[in-house]
Amino acid sequence: MTTKNKSPKTVSAKHTAKAVANGASRNGRPAKSPAVRVNQYGIPDWRLEQPEFEVREVSDGPEVHYEIKGKLNTPVPPIRESKYLTQDQHLELYRWMVMNRRMEVALENLYKQSKVVGGVYFGLGQEACSCASAYALGPDDWFAPMIRNQGAQLVRGFHSRDIMMQYMAKAGSPTKGKDGTSHYGDIEKRHMVSPISMLGDLLPVMAGVSLGARLQGKELACLTWIGDGGQSTGVSYEGINFAAVRKLGLVLIIESNLWAYSTPTEYQVNVKDLANRAIGYGMPGVIMDGTDACQVYDATYEAVERAHRGEGPTLIEAKLMRMKGHAIHDAAAYVPKEMHEFWRKRDCIDRFQKYLLEKKWLAPAQDKEMIAAIEKEIEAEREFAENSPMPEGHTAAEGVFCEDGCHDIKPKYGMPQKARRSEGKLKETEAAIHFK
């Protein structure tokens, strides 16, 4: 991090509490951005613009294509001032976002050189949503990324080489070549639950991580993401509802990125704001601009704090657009050009960079230096990944079961209290059901 010429403002804990209570920010600056709006259902909407457009199927002669209607020439909104990020944290977060994007460019190049097994998935345009949310977690908190949240993996301590080797199916990848893409995890140090390809199944799992920790006396925030497409699955409902009923520390970000593979949101759900569904679950919901790193951080930070207090889950809807196809094979030709253009102007990194430059928290020379350092690091990571060996075929037979002491299973946060309430012994029961 090249921030040696910028010293962070130190704010005492006492000062912080007072400042927050007064409606000022943790970083000591007054929040200059407009107050948060509330939508017609009472859901806070932190955005500084509310884009109005709709995508519909249109028959045009023998063909059907998607057409967008609405206001597409509105000005690009500013970044909302963060209530919580310090100046240094802004810069560190910016660095992660740039790292996220540059690493994905490297992945694309590896694919083009036929060095990748299978496809490559991108989070282009969603770097703020991946990085700033993961950045808001505490050191013990857990997360479970989806395919577009590769930035979150970097923020939480994985290296570009881990992700590259996953795509290249190398022996040294986190899954030793057993699985690819973001399908890996770490329950020991980085507390990442591996995603699976089926969408929504991580939601009850993250609720369960929170439950397991609570039984050990620890309140965790368990962050995961899902798309406007993925949340259509039944298991999504089951997981969110269970977390709400038991007030578990699920922090769910619905990335409304407007395209579920090739299907627009309009054909996925019949609501404008998915955050409204929080009302139906009986939990807080919030809408934020997923292309504004400060909004993503602040909204996630508040949800994380709520989870740490044991108050239950939060549903955060991030509005943004997936700026590439579903995977590298998909040119996304079905996306109307003017829609792509609208969101391109709202690029999360460009806007954050401009914001930091204008604030003079980042000097142009320092920016260049930082980007060059990132490129150098990624190049070294790529070289390491490329030169590492493929797995030996016979290792395919290993590891189906946990056996021969390969893992020592013990409670991560301490032995749960037995909470034995009676001296009672087991008594015989009588059948109640008619299946006899």
Added chain:
Amino acid sequence: MAQATYLEAIRQGLWEEMESDPTVFCIGEDIGVYGGAFKVTDGFIHHFGPQRVIDTPIAESAIVGAAFGAALTGMRPVAEFQFMDFIGCAFNQIVNMVAKSHYRWGAPAPLVLRGPCGGGVHGGPFHSQNPEMHFVHTPGMKVVAPATPSDAKGLIKSAIRDNNPVLFLEHKFLYRRIKEDVPEKDYAVPIGKARVHREGRDLSIITYAAMVHTAQEAAGILAQDGIEVEILDLRTLCPLDRQAITQAVKKTNKVILLHEDTKTGGLAGELAAIINEEAFDDLDGPIVRITALDTPVPFSPPLEHFFLPKVEDVVREARKLHAY
């Protein structure tokens, strides 16, 4: 030793494990204040508290997912399916999330999925099924199906102590029908080991769960004809005890494969293949399969009776094979 039913034996095993290991907890539908549809966890919530006996919404994927998540933090959850038929609702969570986790990313999933399966109680198509083969065919899952109270208690303990996901199939027909002396001291029955239920020299019946008792009754009738049947109770369906299966064939040279599950794709096919691979030269007759029909489990008693393998089916087929 005191007498216990199959159901009481499971209760004892579960209770004792919760007493000795604070990381064990129960999660499922109506298992708390109500004590479970079949009363397996009756009284548990009063003794262990609502933190460790957790009622859930009617959401099987949430139950399995939450159990898995808790297991990732080092807990040993025991999740109840009110009826094993409902395991289909959690199929993806089990097959894709849980069973593959150790292989894919090195995360052990020490959880037990337990509940009542099986027919003979007029439960109809959705309260009588035997879902074992979906999971025997899922690498990463262990599948256990005890036939006696002693094995039920010893195997639920092993299942809880195992570092892998274990599907623990309780045959509801046996819950309160069978009773035997069950040891009171702590013991565990190893997963992956079959048990000779009855010694015999003339032919072997390889079976499991409720059908062990069907085979036993048939063996009594056949003994009157001087046909001595060996009964091998598999106890664990995955991983199979290949050695015990092979030994049974080598001893009697004739074998009947008996199960309550339907025929096509049932365990008997796999057992026949193992015998073919390991003991083909020891066979003195064709491998015989006795199973339920390839239909859903029908509701009306005469239909269900026709559907299920019966004592007379075993006696008839055993006589035929003996004469071969």
